[in-house]
Amino acid sequence: MTTAPLLALALALLNVAVALLLSPLAEGVMRKLKAIVHSRQGPPLTQPYLDLLKLLGKEDLRTTGGLPYALAPALSLGSVLLLATLVPLGAAPPLGFAGDLIVLIYVATTSAVALILTAFASGSPYAAVGGSREMMMLLSVEPVLAVALVVGAVKAGTLSVGGILAWNAEHGPTISMAIAAVALFLALQAQAGKLPFDIPEADQEIMGGPLIEQSGPRLALFRWALWAKQLIFALLLVQVFVPWPHLGIVPLDVVLTLVKALLVLVLVGVIDAVNPRLRIEQAMGYYMRVALSALAGLAFAVIGM
Amino acid sequence: MANVQGVAAQVNEAVAGRIGAGLRVASQGPPDTLRLVVAPEKLRSATEELLRLRARFLITVGIDTRPLTADYRVLYLFSLDAEHLFVVLECAADPDDPHVDSITSLVPGANWAERECRDAVGVTPDGHPDPRRLLLADDWPEGLFPLRRDFPYDYRPPAAGGVAPVPKQPPEGASVLPIGPFFPVLEEPSYWRLFVEGETVVGCDYRGFYNHRGIEKLGESVLTYNEIPYLAERICGICGFIHSTAYCQAVEKAAGIEVPRRARYIRSIMLELERVHSHLLWLGIAGHILGFDTVLMQTWRMREPVMWLAEEISGNRKTYGMNTIGGLRRDLPAAVVPKVLKVVDEVERESVAVRDAIVGDTTLLARTKNVGVLTGEWARQVCVVGPPARASGVPIDARLDHPYAAYDEVPPRLCTQQAGDTWSRLLVRVEELLDSIRQVREGLARLPDGEVLVEVVDEIPRDRIGISVVEAPRGEAVHFVMTGGDNRPYRWRVRAPTYPNLQAMPAMIDHAAIADFPITLGSLDPCFSCTERVEAIDVRTRTRRVYSHKELLAMSRDLTRRGGRR
Numbered sequence: 092m093t094t095a096p097l098l099a100l101a102l103a104l105l106n107v108a109v110a111l112l113l114s115p116l117a118e119g120v121m122r123k124l125k126a127i128v129h130s131r132q133g134p135p136l137t138q139p140y141l142d143l144l145k146l147l148g149k150e151d152l153r154t155t156g157g158l159p160y161a162l163a164p165a166l167s168l169g170s171v172l173l174l175a176t177l178v179p180l181g182a183a184p185p186l187g188f189a190g191d192l193i194v195l196i197y198v199a200t201t202s203a204v205a206l207i208l209t210a211f212a213s214g215s216p217y218a219a220v221g222g223s224r225e226m227m228m229l230l231s232v233e234p235v236l237a238v239a240l241v242v243g244a245v246k247a248g249t250l251s252v253g254g255i256l257a258w259n260a261e262h263g264p265t266i267s268m269a270i271a272a273v274a275l276f277l278a279l280q281a282q283a284g285k286l287p288f289d290i291p292e293a294d295q296e297i298m299g300g301p302l303i304e305q306s307g308p309r310l311a312l313f314r315w316a317l318w319a320k321q322l323i324f325a326l327l328l329v330q331v332f333v334p335w336p337h338l339g340i341v342p343l344d345v346v347l348t349l350v351k352a353l354l355v356l357v358l359v360g361v362i363d364a365v366n367p368r369l370r371i372e373q374a375m376g377y378y379m380r381v382a383l384s385a386l387a388g389l390a391f392a393v394i395g396m
Numbered sequence: 397m398a399n400v401q402g403v404a405a406q407v408n409e410a411v412a413g414r415i416g417a418g419l420r421v422a423s424q425g426p427p428d429t430l431r432l433v434v435a436p437e438k439l440r441s442a443t444e445e446l447l448r449l450r451a452r453f454l455i456t457v458g459i460d461t462r463p464l465t466a467d468y469r470v471l472y473l474f475s476l477d478a479e480h481l482f483v484v485l486e487c488a489a490d491p492d493d494p495h496v497d498s499i500t501s502l503v504p505g506a507n508w509a510e511r512e513c514r515d516a517v518g519v520t521p522d523g524h525p526d527p528r529r530l531l532l533a534d535d536w537p538e539g540l541f542p543l544r545r546d547f548p549y550d551y552r553p554p555a556a557g558g559v560a561p562v563p564k565q566p567p568e569g570a571s572v573l574p575i576g577p578f579f580p581v582l583e584e585p586s587y588w589r590l591f592v593e594g595e596t597v598v599g600c601d602y603r604g605f606y607n608h609r610g611i612e613k614l615g616e617s618v619l620t621y622n623e624i625p626y627l628a629e630r631i632c633g634i635c636g637f638i639h640s641t642a643y644c645q646a647v648e649k650a651a652g653i654e655v656p657r658r659a660r661y662i663r664s665i666m667l668e669l670e671r672v673h674s675h676l677l678w679l680g681i682a683g684h685i686l687g688f689d690t691v692l693m694q695t696w697r698m699r700e701p702v703m704w705l706a707e708e709i710s711g712n713r714k715t716y717g718m719n720t721i722g723g724l725r726r727d728l729p730a731a732v733v734p735k736v737l738k739v740v741d742e743v744e745r746e747s748v749a750v751r752d753a754i755v756g757d758t759t760l761l762a763r764t765k766n767v768g769v770l771t772g773e774w775a776r777q778v779c780v781v782g783p784p785a786r787a788s789g790v791p792i793d794a795r796l797d798h799p800y801a802a803y804d805e806v807p808p809r810l811c812t813q814q815a816g817d818t819w820s821r822l823l824v825r826v827e828e829l830l831d832s833i834r835q836v837r838e839g840l841a842r843l844p845d846g847e848v849l850v851e852v853v854d855e856i857p858r859d860r861i862g863i864s865v866v867e868a869p870r871g872e873a874v875h876f877v878m879t880g881g882d883n884r885p886y887r888w889r890v891r892a893p894t895y896p897n898l899q900a901m902p903a904m905i906d907h908a909a910i911a912d913f914p915i916t917l918g919s920l921d922p923c924f925s926c927t928e929r930v931e932a933i934d935v936r937t938r939t940r941r942v943y944s945h946k947e948l949l950a951m952s953r954d955l956t957r958r959g960g961r962r
Binding site: 128289364365367 | 581685697
């Protein structure tokens with residue numbers, strides 16, 4: 092799958108714009124949804140935008156110096172935006188190339204690594220506990236993501252995300268791909284930092300964990316990165332593993348994909364509203380079981396189902 | 397009552413048999429109270445004898461009786477629950493250098509009580525395992541004891557340096573995770589230092605009493621008998637009525653005042669309504685602690701009509717101002733009865749729905765089952781009360797053990813569980829919530845006619861004692877009153893249920909995960925105050941404006957609609 096460089100650039104910009112500009116809206120929808128489950132009025136849909144504007148306009152307070160600490164928020168959001176260009180949105184990934192799947196897995200971990208760096212640098216015991224929890228969650232969830240993508244790779248016989256999309260769109264649903272899709276969806280709950288897996292932040296236990304010492308623009312960038320990340324993972328899920336109907340008309344496919352991604356996030360929001368928080372070792376055990384189950388998908392893929 | 401007299405005689409005999417001439421005087425206070433004055437050196441033997449009779453330690457009361465008896469007196473309050481009897485061990489301490497033997501090694505639950513007695517009255521417990529400062533502020537000077545008679549209630553000593561309590565050192569290799577003094581899920585300031593290895597708690601240190609308001613001192617020095625109920629009511633931000641009831645009952649007992657039957661019924665009904673809204677509040681907070689805010693939002697919505705009901709009956713959501721010595725200041729209007737029934741019907745219907753949802757929630761089960769386990773044995777040792785005790789299989793309930801108000805006629809059902817974990821405490825509270833609704837219904841159905849206040853004509857006699865226990869939503873509250881001469885108590889002692897319950901925390905979180913600390917503490921039911929109405933004072937014009945609930949709600953919604961633009 093090749094696209095003209097100009098179109099690729101335009102699509103890349105589109106992906107980045109979607110990740111930046113629509114992700115607060117998706118978060119707003121999830122908040123409203125939670126409010127409805129709570130019998131509350133809830134904040135307006137635009138509240139996340141207002142939150143970001145407010146935080147960006149505040150003074151930049153830092154508890155410590157050091158380059159990694161200073162750059163972490165930008166690294167976090169930047170890596171998520173790079174991730175956006177590797178994820179298909181109605182068409183093949185704009186910056187896709189053969190083997191981009193491996194890069195995607197690496198880039199996907201970067202924002203979490205930035206958060207962990209911040210946590211350990213900020214010197215708060217709560218952040219330290221949160222940072223170690225973030226690391227444990229990363230180590231538990233990342234294998235699920237990897238196994239799901241490898242299932243797709245084995246099935247489609249390619250290491251390019253666009254290739255898997257194309258194969259899936261052409262061949263229709265299969266058992267192995269369905270298992271991979273479910274595994275990816277379960278991983279999404281943790282990637283989005285939603286209950287029952289918001290363990291690294293756990294307001295009531297460690298008061299926001301890694302983010303406890305963050306405020307103003309730095310907090311805005313971390314938040315923004317998190318919201319963008321949950322939207323991108325929802326896009327990855329619906330596009331790579333549930334690409335039907337793939338119309339081949341880019342604008343229509345873009346809209347359709349966004350609607351599907353929003354539906355996925357609504358489901359994530361419902362799960363968030365009706366669950367208490369798990370303990371870290373319970374969450375790790377859960378994701379280990381998910382990863383092992385996803386391996387079954389790999390077995391199906393190998394025997395061609 | 398004859399039975400109680402018989403038991404009292406047996407206890408008296410048993411203690412006399414154990415310590416012989418060490419038992420100096422035995423007397424009957426109110427019918428359910430046995431007062432034994434023992435020689436200081438026989439205090440521990442007498443305590444051992446009472447423990448053998450399965451007595452439960454309540455609290456100590458240190459009294460500066462120098463003007464009366466030329467020494468200090470320390471009273472150790474015990475309860476024989478199954479026998480419905482209170483036993484008071486009283487021992488004297490030297491007026492110049494007051495000391496008593498510590499009983500903490502016999503009764504671990506006496507730990508705080510003895511330290512408090514030392515801080516407030518200055519009677520040192522010899523041989524106490526942890527004699528650090530408990531009650532007084534960090535910069536309070538040494539050698540000043542606020543509950544002594546010659547200490548003026550409004551005296552403010554200059555801050556002293558270098559007297560702060562020594563923090564406990566964490567074990568080798570553990571790091572300290574501070575929880576508090578202010579922490580999102582602790583509604584009151586309290587300071588826990590968790591010693592952690594990774595995610596595991598290997599020990600802790602506690603420092604509290606940051607909000608000590610000197611309420612007992614005010615009661616003994618400034619207020620009169622009839623004013624104290626309004627202060628007592630403000631001890632707790634959520635279950636105020638239990639404190640005013642407990643105080644009034646203690647005075648009524650000491651003075652031998654018989655409260656009209658209708659007043660006793662209404663006290664019961666109000667106490668149970670308080671339990672209903674308190675348990676719903678707890679359920680919400682427990683959900684919130686676990687990040688399950690849907691439970692918080694729904695239970696607090698459910699409890700709101702109960703608050704409105706309280707407001708309709710008493711004029712206030714919470715501080716009812718209904719109790720006074722001899723009964724009630726306000727009757728329950730007949731017109732409100734159908735409304736009460738309607739509200740409790742609705743609360744019952746929704747509570748059952750919530751219970752069924754909770755019982756089937758596997759994630760919730762995973763977070764509460766086997767979490768914060770309190771063994772029945774340790775619960776007895778630390779003298780834990782209320783739902784935490786009952787969830788550990790300790791069958792105590794002040795409403796059954798020492799019936800007051802109308803609980804002798806409309807008794808509660810004893811709700812117990814055996815496992816002693818957070819899940820059991822949740823089940824006990826949910827069961828009690830539903831049982832409280834039943835009691836409100838039954839109480840209303842059997843509500844007798846008549847007066848609600850008996851006029852107290854005679855002056856309340858001096859030097860009598862009265863002990864009253866009330867089963868608050870969080871457990872048994874104890875009020876002790878020793879009557880005085882100037883229309884106020886000589887000594888008024890209050891022990892809230894959290895006092896013994898908090899002392900069980902270190903054992904409950906030993907080798908727990910950090911994540912389980914908040915819910916374990918929360919499962920003891922922290923207290924919470926909520927005020928719906930706001931009084932705004934315009935600083936320039938000094939005019940007042942009281943916003944009603946409806947106005948505030950409308951303002952809040954309007955602000956939401958405008959997206960926060962004022």
